[in-house]
Amino acid sequence: MKRDLVTISDLSNAEIEEIFHLADTYLDEMGAGERAHQIRGRRSDAEGYLMTSLFYEPSTRTRFSFEAAMVRLGGNVLGTVDPVTSSAAKGESLADTVRVMQNYADVIVMRHPSEGAARAAAEYVEIPVINGGDGGHEHPTQTLCDLYTLYRENGFLRDLNVLLVGDLRNGRTVHSLVYGLARFGANIIPMPAKGFELPGEVTRRLQEEYHCRPYAKEELFGGTEDMPQIDVIYVAPGSSLHMSAIPPQQREDAAETGVNAARQPLAFDVCYVTRLQGERLSPGQKLGVDYPVIDTQFLRGKRYAETRVLHPLPRVNELGYDLDKDPRGLYFKQAAYGVPVRMALIAKLLDLDPFRTAERPPAAKIYSHRQGMPCGNARCITHHPSESKHLQPKFWLVKSSRMLARCCYCETDFEVRCYVDLSSRRIATDWDAAAALPASDVVLFASEKDALAAGFRPAQAEGARRPA
Ligand code: NCD
Numbered sequence: 216m217k218r219d220l221v222t223i224s225d226l227s228n229a230e231i232e233e234i235f236h237l238a239d240t241y242l243d244e245m246g247a248g249e250r251a252h253q254i255r256g257r258r259s260d261a262e263g264y265l266m267t268s269l270f271y272e273p274s275t276r277t278r279f280s281f282e283a284a285m286v287r288l289g290g291n292v293l294g295t296v297d298p299v300t301s302s303a304a305k306g307e308s309l310a311d312t313v314r315v316m317q318n319y320a321d322v323i324v325m326r327h328p329s330e331g332a333a334r335a336a337a338e339y340v341e342i343p344v345i346n347g348g349d350g351g352h353e354h355p356t357q358t359l360c361d362l363y364t365l366y367r368e369n370g371f372l373r374d375l376n377v378l379l380v381g382d383l384r385n386g387r388t389v390h391s392l393v394y395g396l397a398r399f400g401a402n403i404i405p406m407p408a409k410g411f412e413l414p415g416e417v418t419r420r421l422q423e424e425y426h427c428r429p430y431a432k433e434e435l436f437g438g439t440e441d442m443p444q445i446d447v448i449y450v451a452p453g454s455s456l457h458m459s460a461i462p463p464q465q466r467e468d469a470a471e472t473g474v475n476a477a478r479q480p481l482a483f484d485v486c487y488v489t490r491l492q493g494e495r496l497s498p499g500q501k502l503g504v505d506y507p508v509i510d511t512q513f514l515r516g517k518r519y520a521e522t523r524v525l526h527p528l529p530r531v532n533e534l535g536y537d538l539d540k541d542p543r544g545l546y547f548k549q550a551a552y553g554v555p556v557r558m559a560l561i562a563k564l565l566d567l568d569p570f571r572t573a574e575r576p577p578a579a580k581i582y583s584h585r586q587g588m589p590c591g592n593a594r595c596i597t598h599h600p601s602e603s604k605h606l607q608p609k610f611w612l613v614k615s616s617r618m619l620a621r622c623c624y625c626e627t628d629f630e631v632r633c634y635v636d637l638s639s640r641r642i643a644t645d646w647d648a649a650a651a652l653p654a655s656d657v658v659l660f661a662s663e664k665d666a667l668a669a670g671f672r673p674a675q676a677e678g679a680r681r682p683a
Contacts (some may be wrong), residue, residue, distance in 0.1 A: 218564050219337040219344045223355040223391040228398055230563070235363055237559035238552070240570050245287070245555075252367075252551040254287055254558070260567045261290030267320035269296040269312065269336075270347065271303065271327045272494075276528060277347045277356065280553030281324045281561075288558050288567070293320055310339050317342045322565060328494075343564040351385045351495050356557060357527050358391040362399065363556050364549040365485060368523060373400035374454050375484040378445075378522075380507050381533055382411040385492035388527040390417055392487065393449075397425035402456055403449040404432075404483070406442075408491065408506045418449075426452040435459045436481035441516075444507065482518045488526045488534050510535025514543065525549050580654040581623060583609040586669045587658040588620070588629070595625040610659060618646055620659050631659045635671045642666045642674045 219225060226234070247253040266285040270278050282292045296303055296312060303312065309332060316323060317340040325333055326347040333346035348354040365372055377396055383389050383405055393403050393413070403421070405413055421427045427449040432439045435448060435456055450456045459479060488509045507513075512535070514522060526534050526546040538544035562568045590597045590608045597606045610620035612631070619628040633644050635658040642663055643649070649657050660666040667673065 217341060217343050219333075219346075220355055220560065220564065221333045221337055221344065221346045221349075222353045223358050223395050225355070231359065231362065231395075234359060234556065234559040234563060235366055237562060237568055237570060238363060238555035241555040241558050250551075252548050254283070254554045257287050257289055258569070259289040260562060260569045261285060261288035261565065264288075264290040264322070264565060264567075265293055265320040266290060266322045266324060266561065267293040267296075267316050268347075269316065269323060269325040269327075271296065271298050271325070271332075272348065274326055274347065276550050276553055277326065277354075278324075280550070281345075281347065281356075281557050283554050284557035284561055287554065288561060290321075290561075309336055313340050313344070316340075322561065345560065345564065348387050351387050351390070351492065353391040354387040354527075355391045356553075356560060357388045358395045359556050359560065360549055360553050361388070361392055361487070361525055361527070362395050363552050364525060364545055365401075365523070367552070368545065369484075372396065373451075374456070375401040376404060376448075376456075376482065377401050377485040377487060378404045378406055378483045379413075379487050379489075380406045380509055381408055381489035382491045383407040383413045383489070384411040385495040386489040389413070389487070389489055393417060393421055394425060397421055397427050397449070397451045400451045400453050401485075402451055402454050403427065404445055405447065405449075406444045406507060411491070421449055428452075428457065430456075430460055432481065434461055436479060439481055442481070480518065482520075483522045486514070486519070486522050486524050488524065488530075490529065490531045490533055506533060508533055508535065509538070511537045511541060514538075514541075519543075579611040580650075581609050581611055582620070582654050582657055582659050583607050584655075584658040588631070588661045588665065590622040590625060590627065591629045591661070592622065592625050592627040595622060595627065597622070597624055612646075612659075614646075629661060631661060633663050633666055633674070634659050635666055635669075639672070641672045644674065 241254060242251060245254045245256050247255040266281070268278050268281060278295060285292050298304060309327065313323060313336045320342065322343045322345065323336065323340065324345040324347050325336060327333065328350050330350035330352035333344055333349045337344040346353060346355055362372065365375065369375065379389055384407070396403055407413065422429065429447045429449055432445055432448055439445065486509055491506055509524060522543055524538055524544045524546065528546055528550055585607055587608070596602050597608045609623040611623060613619045613621050613628060617630050620631045621628050633642050634649050635641065636643055636652060637656045637658065
């Protein structure tokens with residue numbers, strides 16, 4: 216079944232971690248010496264595969280890092296749909312464009328101004344669709360890069376205090392990110408520009424679906440009077456911050472005595488800055504006055520001593536250039552990680568992961584039939600005289616350059632050249648069709664000769680399959 220990445224919830228936590236581990240492997244093998252966060256060289260894992268990038272909105276990092284990722288994997292790229300020079304300019308629908316493009320490419324990465332465009336495209340085609348940003352909705356691959364940057368720097372995400380700054384209303388990177396952070400146990404502290412707060416829909420989902428609990432900052436932290444722009448802290452499930460919440464009675468006492476009871480000082484592990492999304496403002500909407508600016512001056516206090524500054528880029532005026540040389544500024548590294556992370560994502564969606572250990576997938580079908588092929592390993596327990604009357608050979612299928620059957624006992628692989636569909640008792644070689652059948656209806660054979668010798672009917676001739 217094809218996989219798409221449209222929202223961050225299309226991936227489980229385990230899958231996100233798998234992508235990170237694969238990205239680590241690419242960096243280990245292809246990292247550029249001292250600049251170990253940059254990928255150099257070319258592999259051949261995606262040889263023969265084509266990616267098309269359909270960008271109906273401007274893009275630098277997302278598009279080029281995807282294209283670099285595909286090329287460094289050994290694949291090729293079909294250039295972008297330029298809304299001016301492609302048929303989009305003639306009014307062609309997205310539905311028509313992607314249905315045509317699936318004839319040319321194996322995977323589509325797209326960016327579109329309408330929310331939900333990537334999900335619609337994914338429904339129109341049978342190849343994987345990756346969302347590189349759909350309007351103000353989500354930007355899940357940016358979130359993979361953001362989380363990966365934190366994972367590389369910190370090794371863990373649980374309990375990190377993440378300050379989100381800027382246009383939280385329209386920033387699609389923020390919307391995907393808050394869900395990702397919550398799922399990995401990081402706490403979310405919005406510091407929006409006035410009028411650009413997180414959409415109600417996002418905060419509702421954070422609480423109802425991701426089980427984050429909103430606390431007033433005074434409930435958790437002392438001495439936050441200097442931070443009027445922060446009201447609420449969304450504490451992720453399992454975070455130790457829940458423990459810091461002052462019980463109501465103690466809070467009353469604290470208010471009376473002016474003592475900040477058990478509250479600890481608020482320190483930020485991460486500051487995620489975003490630009491005003493001018494292109495998403497409705498006509499006449501006031502531009503952000505007092506838009507927060509993060510620079511070394513803003514980050515001078517104790518609470519920012521260890522803060523890592525991330526930004527999906529491009530920056531406009533909200534991120535000081537003085538941070539470029541400050542070790543806390545990680546945004547260029549974050550952009551560089553776009554390549555190994557997207558390589559890992561493409562490899563996963565195209566099922567190319569070259570480092571995958573071929574363990575039996577939990578839902579693997581087990582093929583076992585008394586007339587089917589025996590295990591070809593003479594030392595396998597299935598041939599042992601005392602056991603062979605109890606054990607019937609069992610296999611699961613492993614797809615490599617050939618179709619292999621792996622013995623469930625000794626784990627030796629054997630090429631399977633055909634199978635018999637028991638409903639027709641005919642020999643067949645269409646493995647996609649075999650996958651759709653219940654395993655009990657399929658008998659595996661090492662050769663057609665063996666299947667005929669076992670009394671099954673020859674494969675149906677080509678002509679005979681065609682309807683009259
Ligand atoms: C972001 C986007 O397009 O949403 N850019 C990116 O992909 N790195 C952020 C932005 O444009 O502000």
